[in-house]
Amino acid sequence: MRIAILGATSQIARDLIVSFSTADDKQLHLFARYPDEAAKWLMSVGLSGLYPVDEFSGFANHEFDAVINFVGVGNPERALKMGNSIFDITLRFDELVLNYLQTHPACRYLFLSSGAAYGSSFNEPAARNTPAVVAINDLAPQEWYGVAKLHAECRHRAHPELSIIDIRVFNYFSRTQDLSARFLITDILRAIRDKTVLETSSDYIVRDYLHPADFYKLVSALLSAPAANVAVDCFTLAPVDKPNLLAAMQENFGLRYEIIKASADINATGSKPYYYSINRRAADFGYYPGLTSLEGLMQEAIAIIQKQTTQAGSN
Incomplete structure (x- = not known):
């Protein structure tokens, strides 16, 4: 399968590229x-040399079986600084792929969306019937x-008529x-x-941190399943709340x-007490996570x- 990776310098894209590097049937560009x-x-x-690397301007000149669009921002501070330009950037690269699909209708498109698409209020976790809520008359910058x-x-x-799957990422963490x-x-x-004292708010929050191995499982399942036009939410075996994470x-x-x-805490996309999903639609495509949030976090934190201990010892 020939796969285009747009936004290859993002952290989550890099982690996926490393995961794909052991798959002989996947040719990345x-x-x-x-x-x-x-x-x-690389x-x-x-x-080095395993995958070709080009500017976005060369994208339409190639034949792909799938496109994965990572272009965006994953840092809350950067999201705030980008301001309203996030609209233009998201639209520009989404249209780049949609135009490509008009002449390559069999190509699959995986778009990295976000749990934030539901809105800024997560007083309970998202479910399959949860509506997106937008304060259209009072839209705050953190909602952009x-x-x-x-x-x-x-x-x-x-x-x-097109095969497009939006992957809503809620929380993701890796050693990178x-x-x-x-x-x-x-x-x-x-x-x-x-070795400092962390000062953190008393706010009770629950998060579901996706591990790179489970993200790879999800993407692989979506690419292997029958074509569909749908959105799926990322999830692990179990989320973790703040008190248990700190402990x-x-x-x-x-x-x-x-x-x-x-x-x-910085709430670049709004305060979200229960920012995770119980929507298991991804399971319909054959995705089954292997780790809980806490298990994945512990693996990567270790x-x-x-690595930091090793670096300190060599200095």
């Missing part, structure tokens, strides 16, 4: 704004990202995560690394933390801390 950066990364992970994803999903459903990003889990790992990090890594009343 990477596209990025800065191809040299993607090529250097070299750094021992995959989710609305951009929702807009794209609506465009995709308007083309039922930039620890300077402002997520709860990265705040935790920085505190462990720097596990304290027990396993000596995390020191202090609960404060004022929120110290790898991160071991």
Whole structure:
């Protein structure tokens, strides 16, 4: 299968490329704004020369069986800084693929959407019948990202004749995560690394952190299943709440933390107490996760801390 990867320099795209590197039946072609950066990364992970890398302008000149669109933003601070340009960027690259599908209708399209497409209020987890809620008369900047994803999903459903699957990612974490990003889990790992006390809000939250191995399982299942035009939500074997996450990090890594009343967390897409999904539609395509959120986090956290210990020992 010939697969185009758009936005190949994103973290989640890179993790998937590494996972695909062991699959002999998958031929990847990477596209990025800065191809040299993607090529250097391939070299750094021992995959130099394995896949061609080009600018986006060359995308339409090739034949693909599938396209996976990762173009977007995964850092909440960056999402806030991008402002309303998130609409233009999302639309531009989505239209690039939709135009391609007009002349290549058999090609499959996987679009990286977000749980934020449901809206900014998650007082309970998303379910199969959960509606998207948009405060159309009072749209706040932190809602722009989710609305951009929702807009794209609506465009995709308007083309039922095409094979388009929107993958709603809620939370994702791997050992390649930039620890300077402002997520709860990265705040935790920085505190462990720097031996500082984590200050975190008293807000009760539940998250479902997808592991790279399960994301690879999901993508592989969607590419192998019969063609469809639908959206699926990412999920693990079980989510994890904040108290249990903090306790596990304290027990396993000596995390020191202090609960404060004022929120110290960045909510780039709104405050979401139960930001995860119980929509299991992805199972209809043969996807079955292998890890819980906590199991996946522990695997990746151990790898991160071991790497930091090794680096500190060599200095």
